[in-house]
Amino acid sequence: MIRKALCALVLAVPAFAVVQAAPSAPLEKPSARLEKPSARLEKPSAPLVSGQKLGAILPQRSPQKTYASTCAYCHGANVGPIILGRHLPPAYIHQMVRAGRNAMPAFRPTEITPAELDTLAVWISTAPKIAGEQGQ
Numbered sequence: 752m753i754r755k756a757l758c759a760l761v762l763a764v765p766a767f768a769v770v771q772a773a774p775s776a777p778l779e780k781p782s783a784r785l786e787k788p789s790a791r792l793e794k795p796s797a798p799l800v801s802g803q804k805l806g807a808i809l810p811q812r813s814p815q816k817t818y819a820s821t822c823a824y825c826h827g828a829n830v831g832p833i834i835l836g837r838h839l840p841p842a843y844i845h846q847m848v849r850a851g852r853n854a855m856p857a858f859r860p861t862e863i864t865p866a867e868l869d870t871l872a873v874w875i876s877t878a879p880k881i882a883g884e885q886g887q
């Protein structure tokens with residue numbers, strides 16, 4: 752008799768807990784929140800400000816510009832070794848840029864075009880050190 756009552760209690764308590772824990776009200780909030788972004792999407796606020804047409808091919812960047820925007824925040828900023836003024840062979844630079852190594856990321860032709868990489872590799876190989884750059 753006591754065992755039966757205990758069993759009923761053991762079975763009833765988790766069921767009660769589950770019913771109690773079921774969150775009903777909080778579920779209504781996220782759906783209400785979801786309505787806001789779609790409302791925001793309907794009225795385009797600021798027009799796209801850009802001199803570039805979508806899909807337009809960008810003009811080739813100079814090696815200085817490519818280096819400054821895609822290499823110098825690591826090389827010269829204590830993340831990677833100094834690569835300017837060391838006369839590294841262009842073929843080696845090509846390999847590093849396309850394949851990467853450890854913390855050095857690989858760059859795809861969509862990020863640095865083959866023509867940009869050609870001029871970049873020659874420029875890095877022949878350019879002097881930039882004063883103030885710090886490397887490992």
Ligand code: HEC
Pocket residue numbers: 817818821822823824825826830831832834839843844847848852853854855856858863875
């Ligand atoms: C996210 C940081 C980062 C960026 C961006 C980066 N590099 Fe590197 N690079 C590294 C690190 C770290 C190494 C050292 C890799 C190793 O040997 O473990 C390295 C190594 C190299 C080396 C070999 C240097 C040596 O002493 O042998 C070359 C060449 C190189 N990078 C070229 C470039 C060029 C060119 C770019 C820009 C297109 C570039 N890297 C962008 C982090 C970076």
